Amino acid sequence: MTAILEVEHLSASIGGQQVIEDITFSVPATGVTAVLGRNGVGKTSTMKAVMGLISRTGTVVLDGVRIDREDTHRIVRRGIGYVPEDREVFGTLTVAENLRLAERDAKPRRDLVERLFPDLVRRAGQRAGTLSGGQQQMLSLARALLNDNRLLLVDEPTKGLAPKIVTEVTEALEEAARTVPVLLVEQNLPVIERLAADVVVVDSGRVVHTGPAAELLADAGAVLRLLGVHAEHAPTTPTTAERSTR
Numbered sequence: 001m002t003a004i005l006e007v008e009h010l011s012a013s014i015g016g017q018q019v020i021e022d023i024t025f026s027v028p029a030t031g032v033t034a035v036l037g038r039n040g041v042g043k044t045s046t047m048k049a050v051m052g053l054i055s056r057t058g059t060v061v062l063d064g065v066r067i068d069r070e071d072t073h074r075i076v077r078r079g080i081g082y083v084p085e086d087r088e089v090f091g092t093l094t095v096a097e098n099l100r101l102a103e104r105d106a107k108p109r110r111d112l113v114e115r116l117f118p119d120l121v122r123r124a125g126q127r128a129g130t131l132s133g134g135q136q137q138m139l140s141l142a143r144a145l146l147n148d149n150r151l152l153l154v155d156e157p158t159k160g161l162a163p164k165i166v167t168e169v170t171e172a173l174e175e176a177a178r179t180v181p182v183l184l185v186e187q188n189l190p191v192i193e194r195l196a197a198d199v200v201v202v203d204s205g206r207v208v209h210t211g212p213a214a215e216l217l218a219d220a221g222a223v224l225r226l227l228g229v230h231a232e233h234a235p236t237t238p239t240t241a242e243r244s245t246r
């Protein structure tokens, strides 16, 4: 499988303090790759280092081109869409205005966004600050999907959302991942189980495991050791195929 992103020996610091060290992994050109790990181990810092948002050393190659010396705006123009953890919508602007501001390409993919997020179409005139957390997450995802990206980085999209909304956001991401490869930071095991083909586990700023998601999730001992959670206690969300047979 060819890689869309290759990260080698990536280290980064914030305010002089090293937050990731010698991170190496690759992201296949299709599907979802999940970055997992306990709180504060460096998942968000890894995303920010790839985007050039924090000072970093090491090699980052996007589709054969080195981007680790480039500024963030150049990396964005090369085709990496970033959906940050705090969603970053403009609260005083309407949904439609938020979307229009995100359009970068000559032909923004409005059809895709309208198909994936019919609720946003209905709420086009609503101020984004009055949307629920789930709706803001959808808007943030929609903003990234408007442009023809080669890769999406999505940081904890289901954090703090109610279970029903988690399912909606997961479904939107599943659809989005059919059109663009996704590197996803996520803590929710059922969401990972449903979306991710591969996992990269980070601990104390280093990669401690990579491999197929299904293999890790089937090994309760490894899940407990690497992520500090009991896999057998995690609720399982049905897959799309299972739900359609109920």
Ligand SMILES: Nc1ncnc2c1ncn2[C@@H]1O[C@H](COP(=O)(O)OP(=O)(O)OP(=O)(O)O)[C@@H](O)[C@H]1O
Pocket (backbone or CB within 6 Å): 014, 015, 017, 019, 037, 038, 039, 040, 041, 042, 043, 044, 045, 046
């Ligand atoms: N702005 C900052 N200033 C100083 N230290 C920071 C800053 N942001 C993050 N860190 C530190 O960097 C380390 C990695 O943080 P990071 O946010 O990358 O972890 P994470 O795995 O994404 O955590 P979480 O799951 O809680 O989001 C932590 O020790 C954190 O305290």
